[in-house]
Amino acid sequence: MNTLPKASIKSLIISCLVSIALAIVILLIAVLPAEFNIDPTGLGKKLGLTVLAQTDTETVKAAVISCPEAAKPADGETEPVEWPDSVMITVPARKGLEYKFHVNKGDKLEFIWKTDGSSLYFDFHGEPQGNTTGYFKSFKESTQSESSGTLIAPFTGSHGWYWENKTNHAVIINLKTRGQYKIKGLM
Amino acid sequence: MHLTYKKTFYFIGLLLLLFNVSCFAHGVDSNTEQFLTTTQGSAILPFLYIGAKHMVTGYDHLLFLIGVIFFLFRIRDILIYVSLFTLGHSFTLLLGVLAQINMNAYLIDAVIAFSIIYKGFDNLHGFKLLLGKEPNTKIAVLVFGLFHGFGLATKLQDFDLPQENLLTNMIAFNVGVEIGQCIALLFILTLLGFWRRHNSYFAFAKTSNTLLMTGGFVLLGYQLTGYFTSL
Numbered sequence: 001m002n003t004l005p006k007a008s009i010k011s012l013i014i015s016c017l018v019s020i021a022l023a024i025v026i027l028l029i030a031v032l033p034a035e036f037n038i039d040p041t042g043l044g045k046k047l048g049l050t051v052l053a054q055t056d057t058e059t060v061k062a063a064v065i066s067c068p069e070a071a072k073p074a075d076g077e078t079e080p081v082e083w084p085d086s087v088m089i090t091v092p093a094r095k096g097l098e099y100k101f102h103v104n105k106g107d108k109l110e111f112i113w114k115t116d117g118s119s120l121y122f123d124f125h126g127e128p129q130g131n132t133t134g135y136f137k138s139f140k141e142s143t144q145s146e147s148s149g150t151l152i153a154p155f156t157g158s159h160g161w162y163w164e165n166k167t168n169h170a171v172i173i174n175l176k177t178r179g180q181y182k183i184k185g186l187m
Numbered sequence: 188m189h190l191t192y193k194k195t196f197y198f199i200g201l202l203l204l205l206f207n208v209s210c211f212a213h214g215v216d217s218n219t220e221q222f223l224t225t226t227q228g229s230a231i232l233p234f235l236y237i238g239a240k241h242m243v244t245g246y247d248h249l250l251f252l253i254g255v256i257f258f259l260f261r262i263r264d265i266l267i268y269v270s271l272f273t274l275g276h277s278f279t280l281l282l283g284v285l286a287q288i289n290m291n292a293y294l295i296d297a298v299i300a301f302s303i304i305y306k307g308f309d310n311l312h313g314f315k316l317l318l319g320k321e322p323n324t325k326i327a328v329l330v331f332g333l334f335h336g337f338g339l340a341t342k343l344q345d346f347d348l349p350q351e352n353l354l355t356n357m358i359a360f361n362v363g364v365e366i367g368q369c370i371a372l373l374f375i376l377t378l379l380g381f382w383r384r385h386n387s388y389f390a391f392a393k394t395s396n397t398l399l400m401t402g403g404f405v406l407l408g409y410q411l412t413g414y415f416t417s418l
Contacts, residue, residue, distance in 0.1 A: 012311055020404055022398075022401045023401045023402075023403075023408060024404075024408070027405055027409065027412075032409075035413075036412055036416055134230060
């Protein structure tokens, strides 16, 4: 039933050597540069493969920087909106994170957020307090570079955003909020 | 023959449908890791899905399976060998997580890569030519199955699972792995089935298994580099 034509030691050795040689070439040219930034031939860099490994090594950590109240617009014509809480959230390349608020049922969370350019996939959702089943209610799911609105919490629990950065560079979100809530922060 | 293919496709379609259901049941798409670490209690469908996904996208397991069934033509043989593989990896998957055996994922994956090389070499009659006889193929597939199971265990352990309902979730993951393996096998067997009707299958058998070994060597190099750079 096993029908391999002309099995011989010679062809076996050739097969083994060919597979090892091929594997070494693939490793040196593609896998090591792209995965580990090890590039002995220099070809990986020329092919642009080392970029893949570099974004991993210079990891941008997810970060939150709270900003003091932003400077009010110079032209005081339009009523400036006060945002008591303003944060800058860094979403690393190809990573996702959650930023949450504890909001009681019926309380208000007004928000406005904007990225530094790129659109992010996001899911604005809430999880009821004490619920362990992993249930959550999604309020809005989309891919945008900015969003604003007001949430009247349908239940007491943790409400906020899951942002996913599908780009190859870190994206910074400026999130401003006001209302009745407790900041839980980065999850 | 044609009827079985038709049935196969219906079956695949049905399974894919099931997949979507379990996918929607959770919602947040690729955030598997976050889900695993935050989930409490039993979550059968999500773990089923994660297990199946790991198998379908686990090229190391798939390459090994291709090697194992490459020269198996009878359904009965395929079932025996795949069952032995399943028995092996289920045992160590459960053992590894439940007994909290800590292993280096890179080294385990290196052994898995080696299993692909071994099978390619075996398919090239390497053992027959060098030793005069090949080691018992059934025992070999069982033993490598044990290593594949440890590999699966290290992946699950990375997630720092909650202890509550661990067994339920683990079994769900394991069943998911088997579902994933079935789906993958159906695809592989369907494709190989078409190719096997042509003489080129046998003409290319040497090339195919040489490439299989190449894949094994690439994975071996990748895992060992990973191990040494992580030290």
